[in-house]
Amino acid sequence: MTRQRTLAEPFRIKMVEPVRMTTPEYRKQILRNAGYNPFLLRSDDVYIDLLTDSGTSAMSDRQWSAMLLGDESYAGASSWEKLETEVKDLTGMHYVLPTHQGRAAERILYGQLGGKGKVFVSNTHFDTTRANIEFTGATAFDCMSDESLDIDLELPFKGDMDIAQARQYILQYGPENVAAIVLTVTNNSAGGQPVSMANARQVRALCDEFGILLVLDGCRIAENAYFIKHREANYSDKSFREIAQEMLSISDAFIMSAKKDALVNMGGLLVLRDKKLAEKCTNLLIISEGFATYGGLSGRDMEAMTVGLQEVFDMDYLHYRIKSTEYLGKHLQEKGVPLVKPFGGHAIYIDAKNFYDHIPVHEFPGQALVCDLYEQGAIRCVEVGSVMFGKYDAQGNHIAPKSELVRLAIPRRVYTQSHIDYVIDVFDDIIENKHQSTGFKITYEPPFLRHFTATFQRL
Numbered sequence: 216m217t218r219q220r221t222l223a224e225p226f227r228i229k230m231v232e233p234v235r236m237t238t239p240e241y242r243k244q245i246l247r248n249a250g251y252n253p254f255l256l257r258s259d260d261v262y263i264d265l266l267t268d269s270g271t272s273a274m275s276d277r278q279w280s281a282m283l284l285g286d287e288s289y290a291g292a293s294s295w296e297k298l299e300t301e302v303k304d305l306t307g308m309h310y311v312l313p314t315h316q317g318r319a320a321e322r323i324l325y326g327q328l329g330g331k332g333k334v335f336v337s338n339t340h341f342d343t344t345r346a347n348i349e350f351t352g353a354t355a356f357d358c359m360s361d362e363s364l365d366i367d368l369e370l371p372f373k374g375d376m377d378i379a380q381a382r383q384y385i386l387q388y389g390p391e392n393v394a395a396i397v398l399t400v401t402n403n404s405a406g407g408q409p410v411s412m413a414n415a416r417q418v419r420a421l422c423d424e425f426g427i428l429l430v431l432d433g434c435r436i437a438e439n440a441y442f443i444k445h446r447e448a449n450y451s452d453k454s455f456r457e458i459a460q461e462m463l464s465i466s467d468a469f470i471m472s473a474k475k476d477a478l479v480n481m482g483g484l485l486v487l488r489d490k491k492l493a494e495k496c497t498n499l500l501i502i503s504e505g506f507a508t509y510g511g512l513s514g515r516d517m518e519a520m521t522v523g524l525q526e527v528f529d530m531d532y533l534h535y536r537i538k539s540t541e542y543l544g545k546h547l548q549e550k551g552v553p554l555v556k557p558f559g560g561h562a563i564y565i566d567a568k569n570f571y572d573h574i575p576v577h578e579f580p581g582q583a584l585v586c587d588l589y590e591q592g593a594i595r596c597v598e599v600g601s602v603m604f605g606k607y608d609a610q611g612n613h614i615a616p617k618s619e620l621v622r623l624a625i626p627r628r629v630y631t632q633s634h635i636d637y638v639i640d641v642f643d644d645i646i647e648n649k650h651q652s653t654g655f656k657i658t659y660e661p662p663f664l665r666h667f668t669a670t671f672q673r674l
């Protein structure tokens with residue numbers, strides 16, 4: 216029997232980016248100046264940045280060297296040919312449209328499919344997905360089971376779509392009005408939880424029954440494939456790429472923010488099977504993003520994306536990715552920090568309502584924890600609760616969402632295990648001082664997406 220060894224990084228470092236530690240007094244001062252909103256901090260004042268996994272990946276030596284081969288021709292660049300070949304091979308779809316990031320692909324596709332009276336059904340629409348759909352005048356419905364939304368239940372595929380709910384919406388609005396079913400893998404807004412192949416096949420069957428287009432929002436399709444290989448019967452012998460290809464083979468369209476599982480800092484993809492739809496989308500692409508062979512990307516961006524799409528399915532990479540996220544979760548759990556379970560692929564979510572149970576939801580316990588993590592440890596993360604999703608009733612009273620979470624998102628290939636150990640250590644101080652922590656009131660908020668720019672005052 217081989218003994219368990221430490222989870223060492225499957226890479227070594229040949230270029231370093233210094234990060235600077237500051238004093239708690241300094242951080243208290245500048246957090247106050249930033250209105251207690253970490254989005255308004257300078258990144259130089261952050262030691263460990265767990266704000267998002269989007270566009271924050273470290274590229275490999277192969278990606279950086281591929282960038283030197285970037286062909287910056289306006290049309291028909293060789294860098295484009297490489298990307299197109301790679302994406303066609305991965306997706307099995309013929310029409311590849313490059314975009315500058317995921318939401319540009321969404322705007323183009325949903326702008327084409329949406330409009331007043333149209334309905335979209337999803338396991339969970341990511342916020343930019345919902346915004347792009349609603350912007351066209353269409354309506355977006357999320358279909359999740361109560362079990363999946365229970366943050367304490369330990370189930371293997373909590374990202375799955377609730378098929379019965381989806382069917383209900385189709386029958387209620389009429390299949391002719393359902394523009395598409397959008398399957399988000401992994402289910403980002405539901406805690407980075409995976410979607411099973413069995414569920415994807417049920418969604419396909421539902422689409423076939425009613426003649427509806429199936430869009431795979433696959434920003435984290437490699438991470439999702441890891442969970443299928445390890446949790447779903449009959450997939451243990453398949454490669455991660457084969458599993459992703461199988462899920463793509465039953466989809467009609469693929470949208471990807473390359474800032475996630477393509478391991479680049481900027482980029483996106485819209486990939487389609489249908490020629491007519493592709494022609495319409497290509498027209499919109501050329502109007503708003505760029506010519507069809509670059510769509511807002513430089514040749515070097517496309518080179519890096521091509522290599523990233525290969526590297527992300529590497530066994531050592533994916534194993535480390537999922538296990539290192541789990542490592543953070545396990546150690547926080549051992550300290551008694553209440554977490555959403557099972558652990559997702561790209562982030563650990565803390566149940567702040569439970570952890571800071573002395574702070575009422577209208578005083579934002581999640582924001583309190585986010586601010587404490589910054590003040591005490593120079594760690595930046597984001598509240599996913601009343602600040603992000605809270606609403607007001609007619610009398611101006613706070614309506615809280617179902618849960619008050621804090622997300623620690625892990626950038627890909629950026630932090631080592633000792634950085635994560637540091638984060639875990641900071642929680643000793645957080646736990647010790649948690650009863651001294653106080654809530655917040657909002658001093659400024661914009662009408663939309665308030666978490667980005669709102670400011671606060673400590674109570």
Ligand SMILES: *Cc1c(COP(=O)(O)O)cnc(C)c1O
Nearest residue numbers: 316317318341343403434472474
């Ligand atoms: C990030 C993300 C998007 C949007 O992509 P951007 O590159 O940020 O525009 C869409 N869907 C999901 C599931 C995402 O995680």
